[in-house]
Amino acid sequence: MNEIASLLTSVRDRQPLIHNITNQVVTNFTANGLLAMGASPVMANAEEEAADMAAVADALVLxxxxxxxxxxNAMLKAGQAANQKGVPVVFDPVGVGATSFRNMVALRILEEIDVSLIRGNAGEIAFLAGADAEMKGVDSAFQGDGRRIAVEAAKQLETAVVLTGEEDxxxxxxxxxxxxNGHQLQTKITGAGCLLSSVTAAFLxxxxxxxxxxxxxxxxxxxxxxxxxSASDGPGGFQSAFLDAxxxxxxxxxRKKMQLKRVDG
Known part of the structure; x- marks a missing residue:
């Protein structure tokens, strides 16, 4: 696991430019989180410049x-430009399964863009894999086998998948x-999953x-x-302490706290 841990130093040394076309609820938190870890964020979502920005970025988050x-439209143009330049694309299908418009957009992205990795909760990943999943707004009520669903989704969609939950x-x-690794307080603040997608892009x-x-x-x-x-008493303090951490x-x-296990086959 030493090689894995060394990637954090690589991020901080290289300060990769992460182009985020993200949601308006989490823009500030995402930008601050990337800056805190050592990456460089840009939040360019205008259709007129999205492709140009994606082409010079080190990773793109949709x-x-x-x-x-x-x-x-900006996402599709940015994704296609990133593909042409070999820039990794991370897709966060927030709330997919909740509405027909959201579902249509998610499927268009997966059809028209070569996505490097999908990061979502169990309900979102289950929907993309064609399994039954109930969404409450943008939150998941899925109670199935997360490992099985993640593997099925990765095979069907021919991409890497990060399914986050009690066990990631x-x-x-x-x-x-x-x-x-992780803590329950992550579920008590807005944007914890969204920021993780962008942090994952920085590592990619x-x-x-x-x-x-x-x-x-x-x-x-x-x-x-x-x-x-460990340094906070509730969601408000946690959000601030999380950026510090x-x-x-x-x-x-x-390395001392890493709880990561690889399973092959």
């Missing part, structure tokens, strides 16, 4: 949390990582092995949440 038609699953459909930007880079991102993020929870976590402290 998040469908608060969709508008102009934003969808990171898989390409063949091998998988299981991650036990510097890591050669996509699966290991994604696993590193999830474990680092969960470890920061554990440190933040993303900045403060170092390789050595992370």
């Amino acid at each position: 998040n469908i949390g608060t969709l508008t038609t102009p934003q969808v 699953v990171i898989t390409d459909g063949n091998s998988l990582y299981l991650c036990g 930007a510097v890591g050669g092995d996509k699966l290991s880079a994604a696993a590193a991102a999830v474990s680092y993020y969960g470890t920061a949440a554990e440190f933040a929870a 993303l900045y403060q976590v170092e390789e050595e402290g992370w």
Whole structure:
């Protein structure tokens, strides 16, 4: 796991430019979180410049949390430009399964863009895999086997999948990582999952092995949440402490708390 932990240093040394076309609820938190960890965020969602920005970025994040038609057009143009330049694309299908418009957009993105990785909760990943999943707004009520759903989705969609929950699953459909890092307070603040998608993009930007880079991102993020929870009494303090922890976590402290297991076959 030493090689995985070293990716954090690579992110901080290279300061990859992460282009986020994301939802209006989490824009500020996402930008601050990326800055805290050592990456460089840009939030360019105008259709007129999205492709140009994606082409010079080190990774692109597409998040469908608060969709508008102009934003969808920007996402498609940015995704296609990123594909042409070999820039990794992370897709966060927030609330997919909740409305027909959201479902249509998610399917268009997956059909028209070569997505490097999908990061979502169990209900979102289950929907994309064709399984029954109940959504409450943008939250998931899915109670099935997260490992099985993640593997099925990765195989069907031919991409890497990060399914976050009580146990995080990171898989390409063949091998998988299981991650036990994290804290319940992550579910009590807005944007924890969205920021993780962008943090994962930062690790993908510097890591050669996509699966290991994604696993590193999830474990680092969960470890920061554990440190933040120990320094706060509730969601308000946690959110502030979490940004501090993303900045403060170092390789050595992370290795001591890392709960990451690889399962092959």
